[in-house]
Amino acid sequence: MAMNISAExxxxxxxxxxxxxxxxxxxxxxxxxxxxxxxxxxRYGEFVAIMxxxxxxxxxxxxxxxxxxxxxxxxxxxxxxxxxxxxxxxLAHIRNQRIGFVFQGFNLLKRMTALDNxxxxxxxxxxxxxxSRKRALELLCRTGLEKFSQHQPNQLSGGQQQRVAISRALIxxxxxxxxxxxxxxxxxxxxxxxxxxxxxxxxxxxMTIVLVTHExxxxxxxxxxxxxxxxxxxxDKNNS
Amino acid sequence: xxxFAIFSEALGALRQNRLRTGLxxxxxxxxxxxxVLMLSIGQGARTKITETIAAMGSNLFIVVPGATSSGxxxxxxxxxxTLTINDAYSIADLASVSATAxxxxxxxxxxxxxxNWSTIITGTTPDYFIVGNWKMESGTIFTDSDIRSAARxxxxxxxxxxxxxxxxxxxxxxxxxxxxxxxxxxxxxAKGQSLTGRDQDDNIFIPITTSERQITGNxxxxxxxxxxxxxxxxxxxxxxxxxxxQLLRQRHRIGKGKENDFTVRNxxxxxxxxxxxxxxxxxxxxxxxxxxxxxxxxxxxxIMLVSxxxxxxxxxxxxxIGANQRAILTQFLxxxxxxxxxxxxxxxLIGISGAWVISQVADMLIVITLGxxxxxxxxxxxxxxxxxxxxxxxxxxLKPVDALRYE
Numbered sequence: 001m002a003m004n005i006s007a008e009x010x011x012x013x014x015x016x017x018x019x020x021x022x023x024x025x026x027x028x029x030x031x032x033x034x035x036x037x038x039x040x041x042x043r044y045g046e047f048v049a050i051m052x053x054x055x056x057x058x059x060x061x062x063x064x065x066x067x068x069x070x071x072x073x074x075x076x077x078x079x080x081x082x083x084x085x086x087x088x089x090x091l092a093h094i095r096n097q098r099i100g101f102v103f104q105g106f107n108l109l110k111r112m113t114a115l116d117n118x119x120x121x122x123x124x125x126x127x128x129x130x131x132s133r134k135r136a137l138e139l140l141c142r143t144g145l146e147k148f149s150q151h152q153p154n155q156l157s158g159g160q161q162q163r164v165a166i167s168r169a170l171i172x173x174x175x176x177x178x179x180x181x182x183x184x185x186x187x188x189x190x191x192x193x194x195x196x197x198x199x200x201x202x203x204x205x206x207m208t209i210v211l212v213t214h215e216x217x218x219x220x221x222x223x224x225x226x227x228x229x230x231x232x233x234x235x236d237k238n239n240s
Numbered sequence: 241x242x243x244f245a246i247f248s249e250a251l252g253a254l255r256q257n258r259l260r261t262g263l264x265x266x267x268x269x270x271x272x273x274x275x276v277l278m279l280s281i282g283q284g285a286r287t288k289i290t291e292t293i294a295a296m297g298s299n300l301f302i303v304v305p306g307a308t309s310s311g312x313x314x315x316x317x318x319x320x321x322t323l324t325i326n327d328a329y330s331i332a333d334l335a336s337v338s339a340t341a342x343x344x345x346x347x348x349x350x351x352x353x354x355x356n357w358s359t360i361i362t363g364t365t366p367d368y369f370i371v372g373n374w375k376m377e378s379g380t381i382f383t384d385s386d387i388r389s390a391a392r393x394x395x396x397x398x399x400x401x402x403x404x405x406x407x408x409x410x411x412x413x414x415x416x417x418x419x420x421x422x423x424x425x426x427x428x429x430a431k432g433q434s435l436t437g438r439d440q441d442d443n444i445f446i447p448i449t450t451s452e453r454q455i456t457g458n459x460x461x462x463x464x465x466x467x468x469x470x471x472x473x474x475x476x477x478x479x480x481x482x483x484x485x486q487l488l489r490q491r492h493r494i495g496k497g498k499e500n501d502f503t504v505r506n507x508x509x510x511x512x513x514x515x516x517x518x519x520x521x522x523x524x525x526x527x528x529x530x531x532x533x534x535x536x537x538x539x540x541x542x543i544m545l546v547s548x549x550x551x552x553x554x555x556x557x558x559x560x561i562g563a564n565q566r567a568i569l570t571q572f573l574x575x576x577x578x579x580x581x582x583x584x585x586x587x588x589l590i591g592i593s594g595a596w597v598i599s600q601v602a603d604m605l606i607v608i609t610l611g612x613x614x615x616x617x618x619x620x621x622x623x624x625x626x627x628x629x630x631x632x633x634x635x636x637x638l639k640p641v642d643a644l645r646y647e
Contacts, residue, residue: 063641066560068559068560068640068641068644069639069640069641088564088565089564089565089566092559092562092563092564092565092567093562093564095559095560095561095562095640096561096562096563097562101560101561103644107553107556107557107560107644108557109554109557109558111256112252120558120561121561121562123242123245123246123249124558124561124562124563124564124567125562126242127242128242129242129245168561172562
């Protein structure tokens with residue numbers, strides 16, 4: 001794919017809208033709009049925090065950014081590629097190669113070791129098992145979990161689990177990390193540690209990080225702040 | 241996408257829930273074991289019947305003297321001795337007939353040394369042994385010259401020989417039949433039971449002439465109890481039947497419109513009925529067993545559906561990190577198929593051992609063919625694919641965002 005990194009932003013969203021259709025008790029279709037006319041451009045290497053009250057549409061926006069959901073209106077280009085034209089398989093490939101997810105609830109697979117959890121995306125990338133384990137172990141070392149590689153998620157603390165999840169997000173070297181309230185289930189001390197890890201990834205490796213949170217001190221780590229209200233962007237500013 | 245890696249994911253998922261996997265597999269095990277067992281019993285019965293029919297001799301007619309009636313009373317078949325040895329000889333000359341064997345019979349007391357035994361005596365001709373597909377254990381059968389000279393020679397059935405001689409070789413010994421000395425010339429190989437369950441090995445055979453003149457006696461000289469007729473080919477059995485009937489009517493001077501004084505019965509037709517019955521039995525047994533396999537398959541579908549619902553979040557996570565629909569479909573289909581194939585293999589083992597136990601305990605002939613094993617295995621895999629596909633499709637078509645949000 002030919003693209004000019006300097007010219008094309010990593011994420012470009014134009015007039016994006018999302019609404020959900022529901023059937024009411026009488027069988028009428030009710031359209032419930034969640035996002036209106038969102039325009040957004042995120043360059044490579046940015047660290048963005050998205051804030052907003054619950055119901056503001058920030059999770060929906062994250063799902064669309066992560067190619068887990070599709071917009072109802074408008075366009076979304078990820079690394080120069082028009083997402084709306086892609087098939088389900090191509091979207092899966094994008095999620096595998098270009099995006100690393102970090103969730104509030106960690107979303108690790110139970111009864112599977114930390115190592116296997118981290119290596120999982122490589123399974124779907126078609127990479128050989130021995131090689132993928134080696135890479136997974138390297139990442140666990142980087143996040144300081146080499147001693148816990150054979151532990152299952154329920155044997156790890158919340159902070160450790162989130163580090164495993166971050167390692168998993170990083171394993172395919174994606175340009176984009178999407179973190180949906182990554183500290184929501186953690187105490188403040190651990191939250192700070194996790195945020196420092198994100199900050200390090202952004203500063204040292206130039207990773208683009210988009211973070212959803214509703215805590216100001218967490219959002220303070222980001223360089224740019226976007227605030228959503230009732231499905232619209234109301235604030236988009238440098239965070240200093 | 242690495243199929244082997246997905247295979248090990250599927251195996252891991254099955255291991256995580258051993259009890260459930262085992263119980264689901266049990267449905268398959270029972271189904272396949274039942275199919276294998278029923279098919280082998282059915283096949284055993286068919287083989288047994290085929291063997292019995294082959295032992296009986298092929299293309300056989302039995303011609304019995306007909307019914308007679310007097311003053312409105314019918315005396316039943318064989319109540320008048322209208323068939324003669326000469327009838328048998330002339331039937332043998334028909335183009336559609338290869339051999340005939342006239343038979344007289346009675347019950348006699350045998351003595352050898354200190355032992356005695358009562359059995360059925362059959363007076364017949366050497367062709368009897370050809371027509372009836374008898375094989376020799378030792379010695380020979382009597383000859384045409386024995387018939388002409390009414391020689392005192394005897395061929396023993398296997399059971400009679402054993403009862404009278406034990407381990408001793410009877411050939412060349414002399415036994416007494418109703419106190420007359422007879423030379424044993426041969427012993428027949430055992431045939432087992434006939435289709436009607438009669439023991440075919442407890443009997444002795446002597447030339448028909450000897451029997452008539454010296455043993456059973458005969459109020460109507462030359463008459464016989466019945467005759468066996470062997471047709472030349474299986475295709476021409478109908479023609480043979482017509483020719484035999486015409487010839488006998490002519491010989492017995494039966495006018496037009498009068499009833500036959502004999503009956504020609506096609507034994508092969510009776511054998512066909514038995515074969516068909518056995519075939520139907522194995523189909524019915526197989527069908528009943530297949531129902532249990534079907535139930536097992538439905539059980540698998542049920543469990544896989546529960547499993548997909550339970551693991552919705554896992555599916556969502558896998559999709560979020562890059563699993564495409566085919567990867568998810570493959571994993572769940574493999575899980576269902578592994579249950580079926582492992583269950584199928586275990587069921588096969590149990591079915592085969594069960595068949596062996598039955599063959600030992602019930603003394604039944606059980607036949608297991610490679611085709612049967614292949615069929616059961618193929619059927620098990622097909623059940624896995626058929627009943628595993630819907631749940632797997634359901635898992636694969638979940639929307640990532642919905643699956644991730646599922647609690």
